[in-house]
Amino acid sequence: MPSIGHLMIGLGGGRYPAVATHNRWRLMAALALLAICPDGDLLTLPLGVEANTLYGHRGLSHSMVVGVLLAVGFGRWARRWKVNQWQATWAALLALGSHGVLDCMNVGSKGVALFWPISSRFFEVSWHPIPAVITVEDLFRPVGLPVLLAEAVIFSPFLLYAIVGWPRFRRRVSPTVLASPDTTLRSPAGSDPRPPAA
Numbered sequence: 197m198p199s200i201g202h203l204m205i206g207l208g209g210g211r212y213p214a215v216a217t218h219n220r221w222r223l224m225a226a227l228a229l230l231a232i233c234p235d236g237d238l239l240t241l242p243l244g245v246e247a248n249t250l251y252g253h254r255g256l257s258h259s260m261v262v263g264v265l266l267a268v269g270f271g272r273w274a275r276r277w278k279v280n281q282w283q284a285t286w287a288a289l290l291a292l293g294s295h296g297v298l299d300c301m302n303v304g305s306k307g308v309a310l311f312w313p314i315s316s317r318f319f320e321v322s323w324h325p326i327p328a329v330i331t332v333e334d335l336f337r338p339v340g341l342p343v344l345l346a347e348a349v350i351f352s353p354f355l356l357y358a359i360v361g362w363p364r365f366r367r368r369v370s371p372t373v374l375a376s377p378d379t380t381l382r383s384p385a386g387s388d389p390r391p392p393a394a
């Protein structure tokens with residue numbers, strides 16, 4: 197999974213907490229970075245560390261236990277943007293918790309150390325709907341383009357939510373109600389709009 201999906205989920209998660217507009221973009225950018233943080237373990241590949249080992253790619257950095265700890269820390273750190281700590285923590289949990297699970301659903305996934313240190317087992321799922329490239333270099337070759345596009349399409353709802361949020365439906369007001377005189381609004385303050393009794 198070339199991380200586009202993780203980025204989009206992070207951006208979408210940043211839209212959820214109630215926060216001032218000028219801080220929303222900071223929060224969204226921080227959560228997008230947080231969502232791809234586990235893939236920092238790709239830097240171990242040039243060092244000769246094998247992927248799908250505890251210290252390699254999809255090892256302990258992809259653990260949900262590590263993700264929960266990071267999310268709690270992020271929630272506290274995000275208070276600088278006057279955002280509700282718990283909402284920021286939930287958004288970070290979405291960004292980090294979904295990472296390992298989605299990596300399990302990659303085409304060709306060999307599993308993820310989802311529950312380290314509780315278990316060092318690499319967990320797999322039998323359903324792999326998310327396209328993937330075989331090597332990192334493939335991302336920069338023509339073969340990587342359809343994979344990038346497919347992933348962008350699959351996760352586009354998160355990006356859409358990040359940009360526009362939930363649609364707000366206005367209550368439709370009947371034209372006849374709009375056209376009818378509003379006696380309450382037109383009557384002087386304190387006066388009774390009802391006609392006098394005969």
Ligand SMILES: [Zn+2]
Nearest residue numbers: 234235295299
């Ligand atoms: Zn990953």
